[in-house]
Amino acid sequence: MSTTTDISNKADIRLLVDTFYGQVRENTLLGPIFNGAIGDHWPAHLERMYSFWQTVLFHEQDYQGNPFMKHVNLPIHQDHFDTWLKLWHASVDRHFSGEKATEAKWRGDKMAAMFISKLDYYRANPGRPLL
């Protein structure tokens, strides 16, 4: 029998996001990229990420923004996304199980795949917006 419960409220999202970015910051591949871009704005970044996942998982319009464009100029490739996903899945599994936990991992997978595909396009076609 499972000993963990599902993601069910904003406190759960905070725990998940805090766990994930705690791992990210210590990761030798991802840590320098995040710390370089975010500097001393971690509290603001975490607040945005709580809102983002609240919107994605619970359909509450808490987050507004254009996540992809924040990644366009970062030096990130497949191996960074593989590591991001490994840490994201591990953070979800560490605390939660159930429908929302599965969805959180699935959404991470889909958005990472979409980011990689769009990054490939932007790098191959500089100055030519997709839309």
Ligand code: HEM
């Ligand atoms: C290689 C993997 C990734 C790296 C290194 C990365 C890095 C970053 C960094 C440095 C920022 C802050 C940018 C800034 O404030 O200037 C950011 C923001 C963000 N990232 Fe990522 N990211 C990655 C993958 C993802 C994925 C897969 C998702 C979606 C599930 C995601 C969602 C977001 C969102 C929502 C923001 C906030 C955008 C805003 O401020 O409105 N990231 N990311």
